[in-house]
Amino acid sequence: MDKEILTMEEAAELFGVSVKTFIKLLKEEKVPARKIGREWRFSRKALIDWLSSGDSQSYSLSEVDAKDFFDEVAPKWEELSRSYYGESIKNKLIEMNIFNKDMIVMDLGCGDGYIARGISKLVKKVIAVDISGEMLKELRKKAEKSGITNVETLQTQAEDVPVEDSSVDAVCANMFLHHMEDPEVQIREMYRIVKPGGIAVVSDYVEHSDRELKEKMHDVWMGFNKNEMKKWFMAAGFKGIKTQMVQDARNIGIFIMIANK
Template sequence: MDSEAVKEFFERVSGDWDDMRSSFYNADIIDALAERTQLGEVSTVADVGTGTGFVAAGLAGRAAAVIGVDNAPAMLAVARQSLDALGADNVTLIEGEIDALPLPDDSVDAAVANMVLHHAPDPAAMIAEMARVVRPGGRIAVTDEMAHEYEWMRTEQADLWLGFSPEQVADHFARSRLQEYGYASLGMQ
């Protein structure tokens, strides 16, 4: 499977994705991302691989602005409908690649990615891009990168990677321009 196949998968399941993802995580992930990035009312945050906008919607009430980036137009269409229904008018959605973010250098206070790293053609490049767009002193947070042996996720969830070991994650972060990085298990479903 390649990145184009991943995009085609998300185009196909966009209308069902919110139901599908609910079996993997709940709204607690939004609290964890906001806490890890120290999001505040004046913050601008990039939601990388925003999908149907679940995380963007949750962060909209905690930040001044949220920029959701995804390469699947159908996912962005679902996100726009959901965000409009919630009145989340501080969320901008942009079509773009997760490893070549269409944002200027140092343009956001934080960047988050939930259930995305295992879809990245080059996970280190995705993290480096997140680091590139974050202002000095800003933070990034990536969830759901734990290594697993669920081979079925390659076909049923379009995973390119079956997660990563803590050492691989550390290597991905070390290759970015981040000055400090850490790894923490949040103990969530």
């Protein structure tokens, strides 16, 4: 490789690691890089110099900032989220009849369990994953109050979930991908986690221009182009992709995308 300016994938190749491992490195170390728009770029020389210098111990604050934000808003998250999309997404998922009693479902970026608690009666078990311990605490409290016993919580980074490959029947990501620096990495992780024949279910905003929403909800992306999202899923290996729409309280479109492995 003789290019001087590298993409994320090329930088990972230079280091001889997967993109997922390289992103984890970016979060845990001080790696020389610049973000141009929504894309990261790296200097080949700077990366080699950094690697040879042995500099470490610094930690990217982006994940810490997100965790702190969600820890802080956890007690009022239900009220906050209701003011945006209410029960519309959960009701639509139930209406679509895509879950059954034999399923183990993973809910990525579960928050206080909006989806996990909502579908718990329809499935065998829900594994609720979130980076925020306070959010998971709220989930457990609300589940206990409602008599829900089949929701298991897991505090971890959602782009590197410590579970076996092909370990769940369905994986859900509700209003979650717009918080991720690189949604394509998360989609590939979803493909790894779900069993062959299983499904991935993603609900998120279509592209919008509401900057107040972005700032208030600690978003990275201001929604997504549905066609671009579909391409990301296809690139990860998913097929049979279908999309339905709902609206939030301010008439911003929300897509629900279902993809088969």
